[in-house]
Every structure is written in structure tokens, then in C-alpha cells.
Amino acid sequence: MEEKIKWADGFLVVYSVTDRCSFDEVMRLCFLVNHIHSRRSCPDPPPVIIVANKKDLEFDRMVSVEEGESLSQGLKLPLREISVRDGWEETAGVFHALYAEIVQQMDRSPPSFRRRGVSRLMEKIPRIHSNAALGSTGRSFSFSSFRDLLPD
Numbered sequence: 078m079e080e081k082i083k084w085a086d087g088f089l090v091v092y093s094v095t096d097r098c099s100f101d102e103v104m105r106l107c108f109l110v111n112h113i114h115s116r117r118s119c120p121d122p123p124p125v126i127i128v129a130n131k132k133d134l135e136f137d138r139m140v141s142v143e144e145g146e147s148l149s150q151g152l153k154l155p156l157r158e159i160s161v162r163d164g165w166e167e168t169a170g171v172f173h174a175l176y177a178e179i180v181q182q183m184d185r186s187p188p189s190f191r192r193r194g195v196s197r198l199m200e201k202i203p204r205i206h207s208n209a210a211l212g213s214t215g216r217s218f219s220f221s222s223f224r225d226l227l228p229d
């Protein structure tokens with residue numbers, strides 16, 4: 078886990094609103110990311126977004142919206158509530174948001190990136206465009222050309 082945390086440029090820390098144990102893990106994971114990157118003397122730790130999944134399961138909800146927001150304020154990290162089941166847009170949205178934060182940090186603080194030494198990989202991360210073709214179920218992507226997806 079530590080190796081993966083050292084390597085990554087950004088994190089989506091996901092819990093399920095129907096599973097309090099997963100919510101309780103969020104704080105620990107966020108501290109771990111911060112701790113590992115503060116030891117590496119990076120000017121900025123990598124961006125983290127907290128993602129609350131399964132919001133469609135309102136009747137099984139164990140973690141309220143307010144609890145999520147309070148954690149997000151306490152940790153000073155953005156929170157997004159999504160449902161992977163309800164459609165792809167919200168899921169794509171969290172990846173877009175994280176990507177945008179990573180790019181911003183790359184512009185603002187290049188040394189953070191040089192130390193992590195993985196900025197070259199950013200060039201390989203595909204961008205999901207809103208006009209990407211949907212599969213017949215409406216829940217999967219298919220792309221005609223990988224090169225079309227490279228960042229502008």
C-alpha cells in the first residue's frame with residue numbers, strides 16, 4: 078500500500094454510504110497519504126477527493142450526507158456523493174475533477190511532480206469526453222481511437 082501511495086499522482090478515496098466501516102477508513106487513508114508524502118518533502122501532497130458511492134441506496138444508507146460533509150470539512154478535502162449504478166456521468170466527473178486538480182498542481186508546483194517522478198504518465202491518461210460512445214446498456218464506454226482520448 079505504501080508503495081502505491083508513493084507512486085500515485087492523486088487519490089480517490091471511496092466509501093459506500095451503506096457501509097459505515099468503509100466510511101471509518103477514510104480518515105485513516107487520508108492521513109496515510111498525507112503522512113507518506115510529508116516524509117518525502119514534497120511541497121504539496123497529491124490531491125485527494127473523497128467519494129461517497131451508492132447514494133441510490135437511500136433505504137440502506139448508514140452514513141448521512143451531513144457526516145460526509147463534516148468529514149470533508151474536517152480534512153479540508155472535497156467530497157462528491159455519487160452512484161456508480163445510476164449512470165457513468167458522476168463517475169467520470171470524479172475522475173475529471175481529480176485530473177483537473179493534478180494538472181493544476183503540476184502547473185503550480187512542478188517540484189512536487191519531479192519528486193514523484195511520474196508526470197510522464199499524465200500524458201498517457203485518457204480523457205473521457207462527454208460524447209464518448211455509450212454501450213447498449215448505457216453503462217459502458219467504447220472508443221474508436223485511443224489517440225483521440227489523449228489530453229489536448
Ligand SMILES: Nc1nc2c(ncn2[C@@H]2O[C@H](COP(=O)(O)OP(=O)(O)OP(=O)(O)O)[C@@H](O)[C@H]2O)c(=O)[nH]1
Binds near residue numbers: 131134160161
Ligand atoms: N446500488 C449500487 N450498487 C453498487 C454501486 N456501486 C457498486 N455497487 C455494487 O456493489 C457491489 C460491490 O461492488 P464492487 O465494485 O465489487 O466493490 P467492492 O469494493 O468489492 O465493494 P463492497 O462489496 O461493497 O465492499 C457490486 O454488486 C456492485 O454492483 C452503486 O453506486 N449503487
